Amino acid sequence: MAREASSKNLINARRAKNDEFYTQYGDIQKEIEKYLEYNPDTFRNKVVYCNCDDPFESNFFRYFVLNFNKLGLKRLITTSYKPSPVANTQLQLFGDDKTLPKSKGRPKITANKFIINEVHDIDEDGEFNLKDVAKQLKTNKHNEWTPLEGDGDFRSDECISLLKQSDIVVTNPPFSLFREYVKQLFDYKKLFLIIGNINCITYKDIFQKIKNNEIWLGNGMGRWISGFIVPESYDLYGTEARIDEDGNRIVATNNCLWLTNLDHGRRHQPLALMTMKENLKYSRHKEIKGKNTYEKYDNYDAIEVPFTDAIPSDYKGIMGVPISFLDKYNPEQFEILGMDDHRMQYPNWRGRGPDLNGKPAYRRVIIKHKNK
Numbered sequence: 001m002a003r004e005a006s007s008k009n010l011i012n013a014r015r016a017k018n019d020e021f022y023t024q025y026g027d028i029q030k031e032i033e034k035y036l037e038y039n040p041d042t043f044r045n046k047v048v049y050c051n052c053d054d055p056f057e058s059n060f061f062r063y064f065v066l067n068f069n070k071l072g073l074k075r076l077i078t079t080s081y082k083p084s085p086v087a088n089t090q091l092q093l094f095g096d097d098k099t100l101p102k103s104k105g106r107p108k109i110t111a112n113k114f115i116i117n118e119v120h121d122i123d124e125d126g127e128f129n130l131k132d133v134a135k136q137l138k139t140n141k142h143n144e145w146t147p148l149e150g151d152g153d154f155r156s157d158e159c160i161s162l163l164k165q166s167d168i169v170v171t172n173p174p175f176s177l178f179r180e181y182v183k184q185l186f187d188y189k190k191l192f193l194i195i196g197n198i199n200c201i202t203y204k205d206i207f208q209k210i211k212n213n214e215i216w217l218g219n220g221m222g223r224w225i226s227g228f229i230v231p232e233s234y235d236l237y238g239t240e241a242r243i244d245e246d247g248n249r250i251v252a253t254n255n256c257l258w259l260t261n262l263d264h265g266r267r268h269q270p271l272a273l274m275t276m277k278e279n280l281k282y283s284r285h286k287e288i289k290g291k292n293t294y295e296k297y298d299n300y301d302a303i304e305v306p307f308t309d310a311i312p313s314d315y316k317g318i319m320g321v322p323i324s325f326l327d328k329y330n331p332e333q334f335e336i337l338g339m340d341d342h343r344m345q346y347p348n349w350r351g352r353g354p355d356l357n358g359k360p361a362y363r364r365v366i367i368k369h370k371n372k
Helices: 002-015 025-038 058-067 130-138 155-167 176-189 197-202 204-211 276-282 322-327
Strands: 047-050 077-081 112-116 146-148 168-171 193-195 216-221 229-230 250-251 256-260 319-321 334-339 365-369
Touching: 002 025, 025 058, 025 193, 047 058, 058 077, 058 112, 058 130, 058 168, 077 155, 112 365, 176 193, 176 204, 193 197, 197 204, 197 229, 197 256, 197 322, 204 334, 322 365
Parallel strands: 047 077, 047 168, 168 193
Antiparallel strands: 077 112, 112 146, 193 256, 216 256, 229 250, 319 365, 334 365
C-alpha cells in the first residue's frame, strides 16, 4: 500500500501540473549508456534539446554538458518552463552579472535558455566540471545564456524554433501533457528519449505507434528508474521514499519508463521461451503448471498467457499477453495485432473485449509469433 500511495501521489501531482520532479543523474547515465553500447555514435554531431529542464536544476543538462565531448555533441540546448526556485544560487552561474535583467535591484528570475557549443577546462586546473561551464556561460564566449521572452512552454514559438534546430530531444516531460508532447515530436520528425508513466503505453495514439514500430520502450520499466528528486513541499510517501547522501528528497516509484525511437540492443534480444508442453510441465507459475492446456477466451480465438515468460515458443495462433510484455518486445520475434481495450476494435474481434470463463480478462496485448 505504501508503494501504491507513493506512485499515486506522484501521478496526482503531475496531473495537477506540479512538475518539479527531477530525474536522478544516475538514472539518466544508466539509460544513455545502453544506447552507446549499441551504437557509440548515437549522439555524435547531434544537437540535443532538453526542452523541459531548468538548467539550474536539471540533471539532464548536467549529464549532457559534462559528457559533451565524450558524446561528441554538436550542440546542447536547454530551456525551462518556469522560474527556478534556486535560480542564481546553484553554481553561482551569474552572480552579480550586470547583464541580467533587474527587479527591485535584484536579478529578475526568468525562464532560461542555455545553448552550449563548446566546453573545456577553462580554469586549467586539470579537471573539467560545472565550474568551468559556469565561467564559460558568464563570458558568453561560444556558449549562450538568454532569458526567454515567454514562459518556456514547449508549445511556444520560441521553443518550437529551437526544436526545429535539434536532432534528438531528451527530457522528462509533463505527464499531464504527454500525448500532446509526443505528437509534437512526431509533427517535427524528431528522435527522442523521454520518461513517461507506464500507463502511457495504453493510450490509443501511443500504442498504435508502438504497434507500428515507430516508438518502443527503453531499457527498462518500473524500478529501472530508481526515483525522482522532489522539492521540500512534497510529502515523502511510501517505504521506499528517502533522503540521499546529498540531502535530495527522493520518491521511488515503479510506474515509470523510458520511451524512445532511438535504437538500442535490448529490443533486438529474442525472448527465451519454452514450448507449450514444457510450460505446462515445468512453468514456475501455478496458473499454468500442471494444466492440460492454456485457457482460451470465450469470445476470441486466442489463448490467455498471463505471464510474459510463459509465452509458448511453438504456438502458431494468437495470444493475449500482459502489457508488461512490451518491455521484452522484439519486433523480429513477435507481431503486435492490437490491445484488448474495450474502446477499440480490431479485425475479427467479437464482442467488447476478451472474456475468460464468463468474466472480462485483464488488459492484454494481442500478439502472435512472426513467421509461424
